[in-house]
Amino acid sequence: MDFSHEPVLLKECIEGLNIHSAGVYVDCTLGGAGHSTEILKRLNSQGLLIGIDQDKEALEAAKARLSQVNSKGSFVTIHENFENIRQILKAQKIKSVDGILIDLGVSSYQLDNEERGFKYQEDAPLDMRMNQNIDFTAKELVNTWSKNDIARIIRDYGEEKWAVRIAEFICSAREETEIETTSQLVDIIKAAIPAPARRGGPHPAKRTFQAIRIAVNRELEVLEEVLPKMLDSLAKGGRLCVITFHSLEDRIVKQFINSKLGRCTCPPNFPKCVCNAVKELKVITPKIITPSQEELQRNHRARSAKLRVSEKV
Numbered sequence: 001m002d003f004s005h006e007p008v009l010l011k012e013c014i015e016g017l018n019i020h021s022a023g024v025y026v027d028c029t030l031g032g033a034g035h036s037t038e039i040l041k042r043l044n045s046q047g048l049l050i051g052i053d054q055d056k057e058a059l060e061a062a063k064a065r066l067s068q069v070n071s072k073g074s075f076v077t078i079h080e081n082f083e084n085i086r087q088i089l090k091a092q093k094i095k096s097v098d099g100i101l102i103d104l105g106v107s108s109y110q111l112d113n114e115e116r117g118f119k120y121q122e123d124a125p126l127d128m129r130m131n132q133n134i135d136f137t138a139k140e141l142v143n144t145w146s147k148n149d150i151a152r153i154i155r156d157y158g159e160e161k162w163a164v165r166i167a168e169f170i171c172s173a174r175e176e177t178e179i180e181t182t183s184q185l186v187d188i189i190k191a192a193i194p195a196p197a198r199r200g201g202p203h204p205a206k207r208t209f210q211a212i213r214i215a216v217n218r219e220l221e222v223l224e225e226v227l228p229k230m231l232d233s234l235a236k237g238g239r240l241c242v243i244t245f246h247s248l249e250d251r252i253v254k255q256f257i258n259s260k261l262g263r264c265t266c267p268p269n270f271p272k273c274v275c276n277a278v279k280e281l282k283v284i285t286p287k288i289i290t291p292s293q294e295e296l297q298r299n300h301r302a303r304s305a306k307l308r309v310s311e312k313v
């Protein structure tokens with residue numbers, strides 16, 4: 001299996017992290033270790049890189065790759081969900097870190113590994129778990145969740161206007177036989193979306209697959225809950241770099257950063273401020289960072305990437 005994954009917005013992330021050679025940096029989404037390799041290269045013998053990934057296969061490959069990097073810095077790799085950042089740092093006896101990187105979503109090797117069931121273009125078991133130690137799969141979701149819950153995630157996480165119809169078709173199909181494969185699901189989605197709406201635009205299953213993947217891996221819940229923990233874990237002057245790939249993720253990151261800028265939230269008619277807003281973050285990149293034309297030509301996967309960089313004050 002090829003574990004290569006071209007890192008997105010690499011130069012911009014390295015600049016954003018503002019790496020000090022003796023610092024401690026956490027790559028929450030180690031993946032193919034593309035970003036981590038560049039971080040590690042910049043560390044001296046006092047520097048430490050902590051690489052986290054919930055995908056055990058990816059972690060093993062990343063570990064092998066990082067061992068080849070010519071650096072005086074050290075690294076550890078940890079098989080965990082980054083939602084457990086506090087426990088991870090505690091176990092490493094680390095109180096605070098100088099930079100945190102999150103590069104959300106699935107990696108190319110996860111997508112390209114047919115058995116993982118992320119792709120609507122390939123026939124595979126319906127799985128979509130990033131962490132294969134967890135029992136809950138896409139198959140369980142489509143075969144056991146209520147019609148309303150399926151419609152809700154397809155609408156909210158996939159922004160799919162045919163969500164209710166797709167959920168209805170899934171529920172009637174599963175009465176006949178269990179839905180076990182990506183192809184079965186693709187056929188059901190195609191049957192649910194009227195032919196004229198299927199013409200043009202992206203693959204008809206794209207939005208539903210995205211929604212199911214987000215739900216299986218609790219992606220948005222985890223992101224929302226972890227951002228305050230990330231802020232707590234940063235030292236003063238520490239940087240938080242987050243790359244998102246769709247508007248739902250970006251909205252969570254943007255709202256979190258905005259809520260920590262110390263802006264008064266009192267109603268305008270209050271004579272004086274009572275909310276006592278405290279500034280905890282400052283924005284380093286007021287203009288959201290997107291890939292250059294050159295990167296987009298080289299790496300199709302970068303097309304919807306957005307980077308936000310902020311600093312703990």
Ligand SMILES: C[S@@+](CC[C@H](N)C(=O)[O-])C[C@H]1O[C@@H](n2cnc3c(N)ncnc32)[C@H](O)[C@@H]1O
Pocket residue numbers: 005006007008028029030031032033034035036052053054055058080081082083103104105106107108130222
């Ligand atoms: C887009 S890839 C990262 C690629 C990496 N930056 C590189 O340059 O090679 C995302 C990785 O993060 C992992 N991941 C996603 N959500 C995670 C989470 N909540 N906890 C731990 N790992 C996660 C995935 O398993 C995947 O390997």
